[in-house]
Amino acid sequence: MKGILDKEYAVARQIKRSHIYRLKRRTFEVLKGIKTFHPEKPGSILDIGTADGLMLSNLKDTFPKTTCVGIEYARDLMACCASKTIRLIQGDALTLPIKDNSFDVVIATAIIEHVSEPNQVAREAYRVLRGNGIFIVTTPHPFWEGIATYIGHLKEEEHHELITLRKLKSLFDAVGFEIVNAQKFMISPVGMPFELTLEKILKFFRLNFLLLNQIIVGRK
Numbered sequence: 001m002k003g004i005l006d007k008e009y010a011v012a013r014q015i016k017r018s019h020i021y022r023l024k025r026r027t028f029e030v031l032k033g034i035k036t037f038h039p040e041k042p043g044s045i046l047d048i049g050t051a052d053g054l055m056l057s058n059l060k061d062t063f064p065k066t067t068c069v070g071i072e073y074a075r076d077l078m079a080c081c082a083s084k085t086i087r088l089i090q091g092d093a094l095t096l097p098i099k100d101n102s103f104d105v106v107i108a109t110a111i112i113e114h115v116s117e118p119n120q121v122a123r124e125a126y127r128v129l130r131g132n133g134i135f136i137v138t139t140p141h142p143f144w145e146g147i148a149t150y151i152g153h154l155k156e157e158e159h160h161e162l163i164t165l166r167k168l169k170s171l172f173d174a175v176g177f178e179i180v181n182a183q184k185f186m187i188s189p190v191g192m193p194f195e196l197t198l199e200k201i202l203k204f205f206r207l208n209f210l211l212l213n214q215i216i217v218g219r220k
Helices: 006-013 017-037 056-061 118-128 141-152 164-175 195-204
Strands: 044-048 065-072 086-091 105-109 130-140 178-185 213-217
Touching: 006 130, 017 056, 017 105, 017 130, 017 178, 017 213, 044 056, 056 065, 065 195, 105 118, 118 130, 118 164, 130 164, 164 213
Parallel strands: 044 065, 044 105, 065 086, 105 130
Antiparallel strands: 130 213, 178 213
């Protein structure tokens, strides 16, 4: 796995504007996906690559009765988790230490581009999901992520493979997911006024290629 993160990442998510905003925006999109495509409040959520558990903690705040479990490879990051209401487990995204048919929602945000076998992550998510459960993935758009790396905004070779939305759709199809949503989002890596409105305008004029991030939701 490339780009394994450490405590510096957890600190950045507390103080660095770009990290704070990207977490906030991804969380917003994940919550919208859950509320739209799993209208009944989920009984359980699994977060693959949960890092310090910040997103999972935010989801727990929204769904206080939901069991929230995070899988994280790096123990340093797990140690940064301050929440007492979620459970973190050390494990690999390619071989989840989770029983079959255990969760209503599985999420994997900004993680699938770091693994050597993204199709295996999808297979594992499918395995641990209950029937009608949903799998939500976000990943950066390859072109804009390449630009960010080139100008020094990101570390070199932090990702194993940058994946297009088209390839994500093929991957979900191959595993057996029904794709219920697939789109791009995020016009700025640090946020800007009226961003959601501007994104709607770009999508209306079919200028989606200008958006920096991607989300796909599949139903088992």
